Amino acid sequence: METPTEVSRTKAFGCAITQYAYTSPALGGTKATFSVITPPPEAGGGGAPLPALYWLSGLTCTDQNFITKAGAAAHAAAARLIIVAPDTSPRGAGAPGEEDGWDFGTGAGFYVDAVTPGFGAYQMETYVTVELPAAVAAAVAARGGGVALDGTRRSVAGHSMGGHGALTLALRHPRLYASASAFSPVAHPTACPWGVKAFTGYLGGDAAAAAGWADHDATELMGARGKPLYPSTPIRVEQGAADQFWADGQLRGDEFVDACTAAGQPVEWHLREGYDHSYHFIATFLGEHVALHAAALAAAAEKKGGE
Amino acid sequence: METPTEVSRTKAFGCAITQYAYTSPALGGTKATFSVITPPPEAGGGGAPLPALYWLSGLTCTDQNFITKAGAAAHAAAARLIIVAPDTSPRGAGAPGEEDGWDFGTGAGFYVDAVTPGFGAYQMETYVTVELPAAVAAAVAARGGGVALDGTRRSVAGHSMGGHGALTLALRHPRLYASASAFSPVAHPTACPWGVKAFTGYLGGDAAAAAGWADHDATELMGARGKPLYPSTPIRVEQGAADQFWADGQLRGDEFVDACTAAGQPVEWHLREGYDHSYHFIATFLGEHVALHAAALAAAAEKKGGE
Numbered sequence A, B: 001m002e003t004p005t006e007v008s009r010t011k012a013f014g015c016a017i018t019q020y021a022y023t024s025p026a027l028g029g030t031k032a033t034f035s036v037i038t039p040p041p042e043a044g045g046g047g048a049p050l051p052a053l054y055w056l057s058g059l060t061c062t063d064q065n066f067i068t069k070a071g072a073a074a075h076a077a078a079a080r081l082i083i084v085a086p087d088t089s090p091r092g093a094g095a096p097g098e099e100d101g102w103d104f105g106t107g108a109g110f111y112v113d114a115v116t117p118g119f120g121a122y123q124m125e126t127y128v129t130v131e132l133p134a135a136v137a138a139a140v141a142a143r144g145g146g147v148a149l150d151g152t153r154r155s156v157a158g159h160s161m162g163g164h165g166a167l168t169l170a171l172r173h174p175r176l177y178a179s180a181s182a183f184s185p186v187a188h189p190t191a192c193p194w195g196v197k198a199f200t201g202y203l204g205g206d207a208a209a210a211a212g213w214a215d216h217d218a219t220e221l222m223g224a225r226g227k228p229l230y231p232s233t234p235i236r237v238e239q240g241a242a243d244q245f246w247a248d249g250q251l252r253g254d255e256f257v258d259a260c261t262a263a264g265q266p267v268e269w270h271l272r273e274g275y276d277h278s279y280h281f282i283a284t285f286l287g288e289h290v291a292l293h294a295a296a297l298a299a300a301a302e303k304k305g306g307e
Helices: A064-069 A072-079 A124-143 A161-172 A193-203 A207-211 A218-225 A253-263 A279-306 B064-069 B072-079 B124-143 B161-172 B193-203 B207-211 B218-225 B253-263 B279-306
Strands: A005-012 A015-024 A030-038 A050-056 A082-086 A149-159 A180-183 A235-240 A268-272 B005-012 B015-024 B030-038 B050-056 B082-086 B149-159 B180-183 B235-240 B268-272
Touching: A005 B279, A015 A064, A015 A072, A015 A124, A030 A064, A030 A072, A030 A124, A050 A124, A050 A161, A050 A279, A064 A082, A064 A279, A064 B064, A072 A082, A072 A279, A072 B279, A082 A124, A124 A149, A124 A161, A149 A161, A149 A279, A161 A180, A161 A218, A161 A235, A180 A279, A193 A207, A218 A253, A235 A253, A235 A279, A253 A268, A268 A279, A279 B005, A279 B072, B015 B064, B015 B072, B015 B124, B030 B064, B030 B072, B030 B124, B050 B124, B050 B161, B050 B279, B064 B082, B064 B279, B072 B082, B072 B279, B082 B124, B124 B149, B124 B161, B149 B161, B149 B279, B161 B180, B161 B218, B161 B235, B180 B279, B193 B207, B218 B253, B235 B253, B235 B279, B253 B268, B268 B279
Parallel strands: A050 A082, A050 A149, A149 A180, A180 A235, A235 A268, B050 B082, B050 B149, B149 B180, B180 B235, B235 B268
Antiparallel strands: A005 A015, A015 A030, A030 A082, B005 B015, B015 B030, B030 B082
16 A cells, blocks of 8 residues: 555644545545644654544545534644544545435445445445554654554544444444444434435345345444443444434434443433534534543553553 | 524534525625624523624635634633624625636625725625624524624624735724734735735726725725724734745735834734644634633723723
8 A cells, every 4th residue: 555645734723634645445446535633742752652533424525524624623632632534435436326416425435345336446444444544554654743643542433424434333343443432423324214325335235235234233233232342432422403314314323322221332322402413513512522532542551551 | 774584503512603694785785694603691591792703704705614614603602702704795796707716706805895887786894894783783683592792892803805804994993893803814905916906906906096005905004093093902913824825925914013013003913833824723723812802892891881
């Protein structure tokens, strides 16, 4: 894999925000773009390597929506962690119908590895869990600037489709993430129109294929597991009560929370009066989520140190 | 003037963010859109009417750039003031060449009252200083919700072209604003390409007209005044040292600051290493600006109370 090259750089709340691009093998050789928020180096230098929080965005987003609208750099600086924001699908992969709708194909990769014909570039699960961390490590190392990445400590968060991504990837790869959180997640995709459309397109729509959909559905995964993920893996779900997609039944975070409760998995659930599906909602509560991840990542460092 | 109607509403950091539209007489009968951030009502109700900070945006912006990217609601909630974000020009006015470039016409009204043929709708100074405050008063009153506007206390801030707007409107209407601040302002427009193009188009390009340009140039206005605006009117200017437009000589905030110093006008000047022209820069330092305005507006209330 080539080392990602810097596309742009800006500064916010003392952090560097750097956008990178590289040719992604996982995404079928398409050009993958991602952004990284790195806190300033510690005064005097020699700071410890920092853990990373991966942010997975929702339908139609690129790496930039979260970067420009969430106010994340202030929290990255305060918590001293790196934040990584990938794109939401391959771009220009040429898959069948990828440009026909905003809820499937381009900008709508759903964080699964597609198995349907023509979707070989749609390997977003492998991209996010395997290739992107390596790309981030290479990019941060190449950049230098007194900030190093601790590639062994990661957490994951996301919004809407990306909330689905955060919860399912944490459930499917529990050793990869110290904590998981979601805003307005598509938490029961096999039971909502967005999920059924995406899973039909990426995983296949016949009866045999559909039987495997549950492996990519946070509510079904937790129900099938039937026991806590790990006692030390905090999960938090935030939902706006004035969110139209919540009213429409696309999100269903409460059903995931019920599955957690039934399985004995600790989960924080916050239904927020008056908040909608927008980044205004995310910006309002992102600081609390980052604090949760920072605490879990600090605990992971202590555990590692004690082993 | 008709009462503005609500276009959309969202919530951030406890504040309501409401977008309004109405047919604007000042802007030639075009549809004017603006957004208002109102803090939540005080617990128990009966809170005092709140002052307003007017935010003037830069070239190509609508009312939404500041609303979605600056993180302003957190500061409005903390300081308990209303923030008003107007558009940057009339839309669809049909003025000659208004769609030909991003730095003139639509999205580029420059906060002046145009006098050139065909630009009768480009009355942004009258719009911002006279009509918009009345529209905001009507909108906030119609909305209710336990938050009232104190229409007698206003401050003004802005970015780039809007920084020019904030500084010149404060200098031209000193009794209207308790304080003024600017990020990356076009602070000496008669001496930079953006300003010369805009003033030629809106104010006229012959020698007689150009002699009047200085009346809309913050550096020239301060120089001509030659004495402090008022001792109690704080001014702050923030500039990113990595801003390409700063390097290109479009902004020249230092020349405005020099004029202030020569005139005995107190001014805070901050040149910020590594920051560029983007909303990342604004978001980083907006809290400090809002705090300055809140203090000046509080002092204005005390003065009013003592009269």
